[in-house]
Amino acid sequence: MARFGELEAAIMDAVWGAGRSLRVREVLERLERDPEPAYNTVHTVTEILHRKGWLSKEKDGRAYRYGPTKSREEYIAGLMGEALAVAEDRTATLARFVQQMPPGEAEELHRLLGQAVAREAGEASK
Amino acid sequence: MIVAAVLFTYAVLLCTLAPRLLRGVQWAERAPRLGIVVWQVLGASALTAAVLAGLALSVPTVRVSTDLAELLQACVMALAAQYATPGGASAGAVGAVLALAVLGRVAWCTGAALLRIRRERRAHREVLDMVGRPDAARGVIVLDHEEPAAYCLPGRHRRTVITTGALRTLDDDRLEAVLAHERAHQAERHDAVLAWAQALARAFPRVPLFRIAEAEIARLAEMRADDVAAARSGRLTTAAALLAVAAGRAPAVALSAGGSTAARRVRRLIKPHRPLGRLRVAAGSLTAAVALALPLLVVGGPAAAATQMNYCPDGTPAAQVTTMR
Numbered sequence: 481m482a483r484f485g486e487l488e489a490a491i492m493d494a495v496w497g498a499g500r501s502l503r504v505r506e507v508l509e510r511l512e513r514d515p516e517p518a519y520n521t522v523h524t525v526t527e528i529l530h531r532k533g534w535l536s537k538e539k540d541g542r543a544y545r546y547g548p549t550k551s552r553e554e555y556i557a558g559l560m561g562e563a564l565a566v567a568e569d570r571t572a573t574l575a576r577f578v579q580q581m582p583p584g585e586a587e588e589l590h591r592l593l594g595q596a597v598a599r600e601a602g603e604a605s606k
Numbered sequence: 607m608i609v610a611a612v613l614f615t616y617a618v619l620l621c622t623l624a625p626r627l628l629r630g631v632q633w634a635e636r637a638p639r640l641g642i643v644v645w646q647v648l649g650a651s652a653l654t655a656a657v658l659a660g661l662a663l664s665v666p667t668v669r670v671s672t673d674l675a676e677l678l679q680a681c682v683m684a685l686a687a688q689y690a691t692p693g694g695a696s697a698g699a700v701g702a703v704l705a706l707a708v709l710g711r712v713a714w715c716t717g718a719a720l721l722r723i724r725r726e727r728r729a730h731r732e733v734l735d736m737v738g739r740p741d742a743a744r745g746v747i748v749l750d751h752e753e754p755a756a757y758c759l760p761g762r763h764r765r766t767v768i769t770t771g772a773l774r775t776l777d778d779d780r781l782e783a784v785l786a787h788e789r790a791h792q793a794e795r796h797d798a799v800l801a802w803a804q805a806l807a808r809a810f811p812r813v814p815l816f817r818i819a820e821a822e823i824a825r826l827a828e829m830r831a832d833d834v835a836a837a838r839s840g841r842l843t844t845a846a847a848l849l850a851v852a853a854g855r856a857p858a859v860a861l862s863a864g865g866s867t868a869a870r871r872v873r874r875l876i877k878p879h880r881p882l883g884r885l886r887v888a889a890g891s892l893t894a895a896v897a898l899a900l901p902l903l904v905v906g907g908p909a910a911a912a913t914q915m916n917y918c919p920d921g922t923p924a925a926q927v928t929t930m931r
Contacts, residue, residue, distance in 0.1 A: 489735060556749050559734060578756075582866070586852065592873070593846060600842060
């Protein structure tokens with residue numbers, strides 16, 4: 481099951497990397513996986529990605545072309561929006577390391593930290 | 607009736623007065639783990655007291671007998687005796703409604719919160735696994751993003767996530783402090799602690815105890831994780847890591863006027879650390895245990911006494927019965 485997820489990610493990488501929509505054959509050529517997955521497997525997983533909303537599908541002659549519905553950056557921006565949301569709602573869903581800090585406050589703390597580091601260095605050299 | 611009144615008064619005092627006395631106390635920041643436990647115990651104790659107060663109103667204490675049939679009969683008689691009078695019946699109804707309402711509300715809100723959290727986590731994880739790059743050496747997922755940020759997705763399929771912006775800002779020592787902080791959250795299951803606190807705050811939004819407990823527990827959990835990171839990487843290194851990640855981002859629109867939690871955490875790490883003494887931690891733990899046991903003792907005392915007494919020397923059914931009121 482984990483490998484299935486990996487193949488999904490690899491296919492999305494290939495489509496994002498191409499910068500245009502691809503046929504299944506072209507996706508397969510760009511996968512660079514060892515061992516190379518079967519055409520049918522790639523076709524199936526590509527269809528799954530289309531059904532999940534990750535890929536759009538358009539008819540091109542007798543075959544289909546698959547393109548990304550959103551760029552990788554857009555997805556990352558969405559994740560960061562959830563992770564950094566100011567609303568405290570999400571504290572239980574995700575645990576972020578630290579919230580934002582106003583610039584003035586950060587400056588003062590930098591100064592205090594510098595003093596503390598210097599004091600510690602002074603004590604260590606004594 | 608006295609038992610119910612005592613329990614109810616106790617619950618009300620806990621819900622209103624306790625958060626005012628305890629909010630932002632100094633010792634909690636010196637022993638954040640004890641602080642978290644105390645807030646949890648206060649919530650649990652208030653809930654137990656409210657439920658038991660309701661039960662004490664609606665269920666009379668019955669003399670415990672070894673014979674099951676006799677016991678059942680005594681129960682029926684006790685209930686019949688109480689509900690025969692209009693006052694007894696209405697008190698019983700009020701008590702039952704109180705107990706059921708509190709229990710039902712907690713169960714409903716906790717269930718809803720857990721489901722929502724699980725759904726949000728799964729949706730987040732699905733996208734994360736698609737766009738993140740696993741860094742096996744550090745055991746993290748790296749996201750290509752300019753702003754420095756680090757967070758963890760808790761739960762069974764947990765992930766620790768860090769942005770390329772944060773990797774660039776942090777040297778190895780500071781990165782280690784960040785990862786130790788996230789590992790501490792996971793090891794001590796802070797996500798479950800927070801989910802529970804959040805569910806209670808949602809269940810009873812007007813009760814100051816649960817509202818303040820949620821905020822305090824969130825803050826103390828961060829400080830506890832800071833302490834674990836500091837024990838490994840040093841307090842000043844941890845403070846520097848916090849500062850680097852927090853200050854590298856565009857400032858948020860809405861921040862509390864009294865200084866952000868982030869700033870409070872950095873200040874706490876810079877100042878010389880004075881963990882709470884062992885004696886005072888023990889005293890605090892004992893107080894918490896007493897608070898937890900108190901409502902049970904209030905109910906258990908009369909109930910235990912009732913088992914010892916013989917209420918029916920002349921064998922009349924009505925005399926087999928006593929109530930807690």
